[in-house]
Amino acid sequence: MAGVFEAQPAPGDARFHESPPGSPPTHVTSALLDAAQLTHAFGTRHFPGLTPRIDDGPFAPAAAPVLRRAGFDGLAPAFARQVHGAAVIEASAGGRCGEADALVTSRAGQPLAIFTADCVPLVLWDPVGQRVAAVHAGWRGTAAGVGPAALEALVARGARPADVLAALGPSIGPCCYEVDAPVVDRLATTFPSRAPAWLSPRGPGKWLLDLWRANRDQLVDAGVPAERIDVLGLCTYCRPELFYSYRRGEHGPGARLVTLVAPPSARAASPRGPERPC
Ligand SMILES: [Zn+2]
Numbered sequence: 186m187a188g189v190f191e192a193q194p195a196p197g198d199a200r201f202h203e204s205p206p207g208s209p210p211t212h213v214t215s216a217l218l219d220a221a222q223l224t225h226a227f228g229t230r231h232f233p234g235l236t237p238r239i240d241d242g243p244f245a246p247a248a249a250p251v252l253r254r255a256g257f258d259g260l261a262p263a264f265a266r267q268v269h270g271a272a273v274i275e276a277s278a279g280g281r282c283g284e285a286d287a288l289v290t291s292r293a294g295q296p297l298a299i300f301t302a303d304c305v306p307l308v309l310w311d312p313v314g315q316r317v318a319a320v321h322a323g324w325r326g327t328a329a330g331v332g333p334a335a336l337e338a339l340v341a342r343g344a345r346p347a348d349v350l351a352a353l354g355p356s357i358g359p360c361c362y363e364v365d366a367p368v369v370d371r372l373a374t375t376f377p378s379r380a381p382a383w384l385s386p387r388g389p390g391k392w393l394l395d396l397w398r399a400n401r402d403q404l405v406d407a408g409v410p411a412e413r414i415d416v417l418g419l420c421t422y423c424r425p426e427l428f429y430s431y432r433r434g435e436h437g438p439g440a441r442l443v444t445l446v447a448p449p450s451a452r453a454a455s456p457r458g459p460e461r462p463c
Contacts, residue, residue: 199417202226204254210427211251215308215352217415223310223317224256224450227354227417228443229427237438239264240281243298252296258450262296263288267321271329273338286326287335291316291342294450298443302431303357303421305396306444307332310351311344317446322400324364328371332400333407346408351415354444355428358420359395362432363387368394379406 198216203209211233212226228235234248243264244252253259261279267286274285277292288297297319299306304323309332311317318335320326336346364384369392372380379402385393397416405411421428421442429440 198415199419202255204251212255213355213417213419214255215354215415215417217413218308218310218350218352221310221312221350222449223308223312223350223446225308225310225352225446226251226255226257226444227306227352228445229355230429230440230442231427232443235439235441235443239300240266242280243300243443252445255445257296257445257447258294260294260296260447260450262298262445263290264298264300267300269321269323269325269329271326271331271334273318273331273334275338286322286331287318287320287338289316289318289335289338289342291448294447296445296447298445300441300443301354301356301421302429302435302441303362305356305400306354306442307335307400308352308354308444308446309335309339309349310446311339311349313345313348314339314343315448316342316344317448319444319446322396324368324372324394324396327396327399327403328368328375330375330403332403336404336407336409347410349404349409350413351404351409353397353400353414353416355417355419355421355424355442356396357422357430357432358397358418359385359393360420361422362394362396364392364394365390368392372399376403379403 201210209231234245263276265285272285273287276290299321307320309318421430
């Protein structure tokens, strides 16, 4: 933690990673997940080597040094075409995995990648079963329950919700995420007891939506202890020096943030399965 970015300390448990010290941080990690020794990275706008078209593969060779420094051991990441839904795909190898907004894997060292530019990137980690999930949760995905759907996929493979750790990465915060009646109606219909706490009136026909609290509450309701969920509290709209924001007008083909997570790569009892298409 050095350089100009120290001037605005991060709320929550975010740790900035810079190389060399004093340069803009390439990614952020959760202290909670770091303590659990989970390899993960919430990329900033300074993460190098993101390709303009994800379908061609998400990374150019320029990403390799940062991926290595972040602890990823060279396997190609698995990624999906994100469609703002709640489908979950199990990734058994790298490459494109179809259409989904949540990926899970237990393959040793297999990175999962999701892409956001205001939507919530959510990482789940089952340290007992050594399984991870990466989730893309905008308001539609949140209304569809994509976070609990990913948790359920881990549970279906043997996880206990009480063991799971989670982190919500940089995304548009309750300070800035203005929504209108259709969004409010959808959330209020789907989560009648919870939604009022996620919304603050902002004037006629406008509300501020707290996607962080919504996603945290959904995981708590599904059995994940609140103290095992790290909300980094970094708003993409408020921090243009660090993050892209769709709402702030950054719509270009490369204007997205990557989130990566992988199960540990050194698991003597469970070697990697054979490489096959995702
Ligand atoms: Zn904000």
